[in-house]
Amino acid sequence: MESRTIRAATAALHVGMTGHGPDVVVLTGGPGCVQYLERDDLAPRGHRAWYPEPRGVGRSGGGPHTMEQAIADLETVRAAAGVGSWLVVGHSWGCDLGLRYAVEHPEAVTALVGVAGRGPQRDRTWSEAYEAGRPTEPKVEIDWVPAVHAALGASFTEWTQRPDLWRGLATCEVPMHFLAAGDDIRPSWPVEQVAALVPHGRFSTVPGVPHDFWFTHPEVWTETITYACTAFQ
Numbered sequence: 434m435e436s437r438t439i440r441a442a443t444a445a446l447h448v449g450m451t452g453h454g455p456d457v458v459v460l461t462g463g464p465g466c467v468q469y470l471e472r473d474d475l476a477p478r479g480h481r482a483w484y485p486e487p488r489g490v491g492r493s494g495g496g497p498h499t500m501e502q503a504i505a506d507l508e509t510v511r512a513a514a515g516v517g518s519w520l521v522v523g524h525s526w527g528c529d530l531g532l533r534y535a536v537e538h539p540e541a542v543t544a545l546v547g548v549a550g551r552g553p554q555r556d557r558t559w560s561e562a563y564e565a566g567r568p569t570e571p572k573v574e575i576d577w578v579p580a581v582h583a584a585l586g587a588s589f590t591e592w593t594q595r596p597d598l599w600r601g602l603a604t605c606e607v608p609m610h611f612l613a614a615g616d617d618i619r620p621s622w623p624v625e626q627v628a629a630l631v632p633h634g635r636f637s638t639v640p641g642v643p644h645d646f647w648f649t650h651p652e653v654w655t656e657t658i659t660y661a662c663t664a665f666q
Contacts, residue, residue: 434473441509444495448510449484451476456516457662458483462525465582466575467491475647475655477662485510489581497584500592504534511541520665522546522658533592535607544665545609546658549644552623553593559620566618573645608633610661615640
C-alpha cells in the first residue's frame with residue numbers, strides 16, 4: 434500500500450493507493466470514521482484502488498465539514514491523481530456519500546457499488562429497527578471523530594430534505610449496484626427503493642454476513658467487491 438498527501442482547500446488529505454488497473458475510489462463509513470478499508474487484502478483485485486481519509490479524521494487535516502466539502506475533496510483527490518473518472522465503492526455512510534457524488538458529478542463516476550448503505554432517508558421505523566438490533570451486532574472498534582460525525586450527519590439530513598433529491602436520483606444515468614449484508618441490523622428497503630428508482634440500478638444481498646463484513650469475513654468482502662467492480666468494466 435502506497436500513500437500520499439494531497440492538498441485540498443485548507444487541509445492536507447491522506448490518500449492510500451494500491452494495485453493496478455481501472456481506478457476505484459473506496460469510501461468508508463461513519464460518517465467521521467478513519468479509512469478502515471485501506472488494506473491490500475481488502476482491495477478489489479485487478480484494479481487500482483484509492484483510499485482517501487476524510488477531512489478532519491486520522492491522518493487528514495481539517496475539521497468538521499459538509500457533504501458538499503467531502504465531495505469537493507474527492508474531486509480534488511481525483512484531479513491530483515490524474516484520474517479522468519473512477520468507479521466508487523462505498524461502505525455504509527460511504528455508500529450514501531457515493532450516491533450523492535454520482536448524482537452531482539456523473540462525469541467523474543463510471544459506476545457506484547454501494548455496500549450496506551442507509552439510503553437518503555430519516556425514517557423512524559428504520560431507526561427503531563437499527564436501535565433494537567444494536568446489542569446483537571458484532572463489535573468492531575473503529576476510530577472516529579464525533580465533531581466530524583455530527584457535522585456530516587446534519588448535512589446528510591439537509592440533503593434528504595432537498596426538494597430536488599428524488600428527481601436527481603431518477604435522472605442519474607450512472608450505473609449503480611447496491612448490496613445489502615444479509616445479517617445487517619439495518620433494514621435494506623431504502624437502498625432497494627433507490628436501486629429500483631435510478632435508471633441503471635441493481636440490488637442484491639450478500640447472505641450470512643453482518644454490516645462490517647469487511648472485518649468479520651474479509652475474504653467474502655474482497656470477492657464481493659471484486660465481482661461487482663469487474664461487472665462494470
